[in-house]
Amino acid sequence: MTFTWLMTSLADATQYRAQPSPRMSESSGTLKHYFVSSEQQFDAAKMGMWLFLVTEVLLFSGMFVAYAVYRAWYPEVFALSSELLDWRLGGLNTLVLLASSFTVALSIHFIQKNEKEKTVVLLLLTLLCAAAFMVVKYFEYTGKWSHGIFPGAGFAPHDGYEAYNIAYAPQFFSIYFVMTGIHGVHVLVGMGIFVWIVSRVVRGHFSAAYYTPVELAGLYWHLVDIIWIFLFPLLYLI
């Protein structure tokens, strides 16, 4: 109850000055009756998305804390274990994700200008980058698994990796697989969202007057990028 009240108050307080204005979205039926204007509806949706992103930040912060504690306890083990991660592949994936964030930002620029063909092309490029990221991740994971580098109790390095079978190395790789794994799930979810968004752009659902879902999907995708910006140096470049 309190939470709902807070949400409504925040939305009201920030949007009080917004005046109802006749816009295309209102005539095309995207405005819900409980909003004063499509401006207010847009801003409320956006703040809801930011609140969701905060819960995502807190989800990942738990894993970052686990990383920090174990690294503070066993710095030598973390330094030695991270030698097994290829910084070139991690760096490539960083560039790929940055490029995908760039194309998403551009796609929003062009939907705001009603240039829908460019929006579609840029969103397809984003999907391509996301797929490239997952392919690189696939080769990284299978490369580890073929040498017995598994998270937790399954950790049993062999085929030239015997020297890395030291105490607390399994903890490093548990943290590595869980953090990059949950991040990877977010990339997959993002790909699904963008497939849906692209199909809706093609079907003519969005325009300069109404593009809220494109904007919100973009916010989600940028957060996934930001998480990787921290994961790359912490896991690959110790």
Next chain:
Amino acid sequence: MAHGSHHIIPVRTLSIVFGALVALTFITVITSRLDLGPLNVPLALAIAGFKAIVVAAVFMALKYDNPVNMVVVSLGVTFAVIFMAITLSDTALRGALGILPSGHIPFEVETAAHSEPAEEAVPVAPSPPRTGQELYDTYCGTCHSLDGTVLPGPTFQGLGSLRTREEIMQSVLDPDTILVEGFPGLLMLSMLNALNFYTSTSDEELEALVTFIQAQ
């Protein structure tokens, strides 16, 4: 355009930001190859933090957005920082009161603490004393083989003819005084500390372990 939340960010601005992010990624990789001592981690985190702020400000349009979204994000990040700071201050300062040994709390202490007063919670050598073979299996075997296999540490095979008893004892008590070329220092001491070797092993057991190693 009356309303800030529909600000259209120019392609030129977006391109400059993308270029800066790529450049910062290369700078992160290059600086990580340099040995800056204790500065490596803070520098990498500072660059990552700056990249995150740039993405949030421009790509996520926080800079042009309704300020309430900035408040929401700042609150979230603040709580994440509190979470990190309090947890690290706990784990880093454990043992500072002198009641428990430093480092993480070993399982023996946790169970002992339920039945005994805190002063007696320090791990003690179990009786009867463990044999050299048992001590080797517990503390040494992960890194030192007996059959010449290369592990993170040098093999014990033939060690009895290479080193005197005093040298072996010295290497157990203070691992970094004699280093074999090609093997890392520091690792063994931190491993043994992590396993509570020095606090849980009696003098009698130490002698048994050295005898076992010397016989290889």
